[in-house]
Amino acid sequence: MAEEKPDIGRLVDEQAKAIGxxxxxEYRDKVILNYERSLAIAxxxxxxxxxxxxxxxxxxxx
Amino acid sequence: MNDPLxxDPLxxDPLxxDPLxxQATARDVARAVMSGxxxxxxxxxxxxxxxxxxxxxxxxxxDVIADRARRRAAEIDSGLHRGPMxxxxxxxxxxxxxxxLPTRAGSKINxxxxxxxxxxxxxxxxxxxxxxxxxxxxxxxxxxxFTGENAHYGPSRNPRDTTRMTGGSSGGSGAxxxxxxxxLALGSDTNGSIRVPSSLCGIFGMKPTYGRLSRAGTYPxxxxxxxxxxxxxxxxxxxxxxxxxxxxxxxxxxxxxxPTDPTLTALxxxxxxxxxxxxxxxxxxxxxxxALQAVATVASALGATxxxxxxxxxxxxSAAYIITAIEGSQLHLPRLRTRPQDFxxxxxxxxxxxxxxxxxxxxKAQRFRRRYRAAVQRLFEEVDVILAxxxxxxxxxxxxxxxxxxxxxxxxxxxxxxxxxxISFIGLPVxxxxxxxxxxxPIGVQIIANHYKEAxxxxxxxxxxxxxxxxxxxx
Numbered sequence: 001m002a003e004e005k006p007d008i009g010r011l012v013d014e015q016a017k018a019i020g021x022x023x024x025x026e027y028r029d030k031v032i033l034n035y036e037r038s039l040a041i042a043x044x045x046x047x048x049x050x051x052x053x054x055x056x057x058x059x060x061x062x
Numbered sequence: 063m064n065d066p067l068x069x070d071p072l073x074x075d076p077l078x079x080d081p082l083x084x085q086a087t088a089r090d091v092a093r094a095v096m097s098g099x100x101x102x103x104x105x106x107x108x109x110x111x112x113x114x115x116x117x118x119x120x121x122x123x124x125d126v127i128a129d130r131a132r133r134r135a136a137e138i139d140s141g142l143h144r145g146p147m148x149x150x151x152x153x154x155x156x157x158x159x160x161x162x163l164p165t166r167a168g169s170k171i172n173x174x175x176x177x178x179x180x181x182x183x184x185x186x187x188x189x190x191x192x193x194x195x196x197x198x199x200x201x202x203x204x205x206x207x208f209t210g211e212n213a214h215y216g217p218s219r220n221p222r223d224t225t226r227m228t229g230g231s232s233g234g235s236g237a238x239x240x241x242x243x244x245x246l247a248l249g250s251d252t253n254g255s256i257r258v259p260s261s262l263c264g265i266f267g268m269k270p271t272y273g274r275l276s277r278a279g280t281y282p283x284x285x286x287x288x289x290x291x292x293x294x295x296x297x298x299x300x301x302x303x304x305x306x307x308x309x310x311x312x313x314x315x316x317x318x319x320x321p322t323d324p325t326l327t328a329l330x331x332x333x334x335x336x337x338x339x340x341x342x343x344x345x346x347x348x349x350x351x352x353a354l355q356a357v358a359t360v361a362s363a364l365g366a367t368x369x370x371x372x373x374x375x376x377x378x379x380s381a382a383y384i385i386t387a388i389e390g391s392q393l394h395l396p397r398l399r400t401r402p403q404d405f406x407x408x409x410x411x412x413x414x415x416x417x418x419x420x421x422x423x424x425x426k427a428q429r430f431r432r433r434y435r436a437a438v439q440r441l442f443e444e445v446d447v448i449l450a451x452x453x454x455x456x457x458x459x460x461x462x463x464x465x466x467x468x469x470x471x472x473x474x475x476x477x478x479x480x481x482x483x484x485i486s487f488i489g490l491p492v493x494x495x496x497x498x499x500x501x502x503x504p505i506g507v508q509i510i511a512n513h514y515k516e517a518x519x520x521x522x523x524x525x526x527x528x529x530x531x532x533x534x535x536x537x
Binding site: 011012015016019020021022023024027030031032033034035037038041042043044045046048050051054055056057058 | 286374376377379380381383384387395398399402410411412414415416417418419423425426427428429430431432433435473476
């Protein structure tokens with residue numbers, strides 16, 4: 001996690017372009033608010049250290 | 063008629079209620095229809111009348127299928143469709159397929175989608191057991207909701223106080239059962255959507271083990287966490303419905319092929335040998351006094367004093383939130399691109415933000431899930447059942463955006479599920495028991511068991527119900 005606070009508005013604008021999602025101006029502020037909320041809630045997960053051998057929860061069985 | 067209920071001692075319950083009243087449980091109705099005391103047609107008419115008179119107050123239903131229900135009842139009265147749930151009217155959250163209807167999943171967009179060609183798997187199973195579907199229930203859009211509010215169809219209203227939220231996203235399920243419109247409803251629970259409305263509406267609710275019940279024929283939200291389950295006003299009704307719905311289904315890739323495990327007859331086993339502990343640490347922080355008091359009351363009734371800490375529960379909640387945001391948003395990205403104006407304003411920007419979150423967070427959350435599962439499994443070597451609050455508070459007001467928990471201001475939508483998310487994250491079975499408050503609002507307690515041990519959670523819930531600690535009278 002970078003210590004410098006990211007520019008969420010810019011991140012939202014550029015990432016939306018990258019995935020082809022057009023965000024109307026009237027939605028943009030709430031999208032940014034919700035991204036910031038997700039970033040805050042994600043902190044405990046981002047802070048935890050995991051062993052390399054841990055595989056993801058879902059297992060695909062062919 | 064062969065009576066499967068007659069084999070268990072509970073069927074002699076002298077407290078059976080008038081099968082045509084809103085107090086009647088599913089078992090009261092089934093017993094009365096089975097014995098010929100009342101006709102299924104009369105039961106259905108009584109339910110349809112209750113729905114008609116109660117709907118202006120609670121707004122639980124989006125579709126009432128009166129003609130179909132009457133036809134089914136007539137068939138039952140002519141001797142068809144016998145089973146342990148014969149004549150029991152029930153309703154389902156509107157993300158379950160109902161033949162001939164669009165599957166709304168709380169949205170406006172899905173009304174333009176396909177008409178369901180057949181009923182969802184669990185609807186078919188309940189009807190095979192003799193139950194009668196009477197309609198589809200209101201819910202938060204695409205299940206991304208803890209409130210029961212919906213911009214398209216109006217909020218479901220809490221029958222205990224109609225100025226308050228039902229909780230969500232199975233809000234109509236909570237309202238229909240708590241008001242007595244129907245004795246039984248089905249809901250879905252991805253992060254708490256059965257358990258939160260059960261707590262806020264003061265009814266019993268069950269989220270079985272992940273993969274225990276088939277999800278075939280229901281509109282998905284987050285495949286990693288999606289569960290289906292019953293809401294009812296008695297523990298026997300939860301067990302009755304759960305038993306009827308168990309069984310492998312090739313149409314749901316995660317549905318277990320383990321043998322079914324009947325729970326109804328296990329209810330009489332009591333709680334004697336079960337090791338019961340109270341979840342401390344994370345599950346004691348941020349709750350309002352009434353939530354903690356409810357857990358203390360249940361613990362005292364069970365003689366439980368041992369306290370345990372579920373390790374990394376805060377990380378589990380964080381990881382559940384991230385998986386939900388990314389997986390749910392990816393599902394809806396095509397519609398976010400083409401029809402953003404048709405989303406509920408309370409889900410649209412959350413989905414949009416979720417679509418932009420880093421994929422690396424998702425993978426890390428899924429890797430953490432493996433570690434957390436192993437840690438919680440170690441806890442279940444010492445205990446059989448864990449008690450925790452279901453919600454941090456009683457029902458907030460409709461439209462309320464922020465709330466204060468533990469003195470900290472926070473968003474209602476994001477935080478009503480803080481105690482449910484770390485449990486569904488690894489698919490543990492839970493029964494929520496409601497603690498009524500004569501002059502106040504009810505609140506629920508989670509009875510959490512190890513994977514596939516639904517019977518243990520139900521036995522504890524039944525004990526609390528028998529002792530008068532937990533109860534769900536209709537409003």
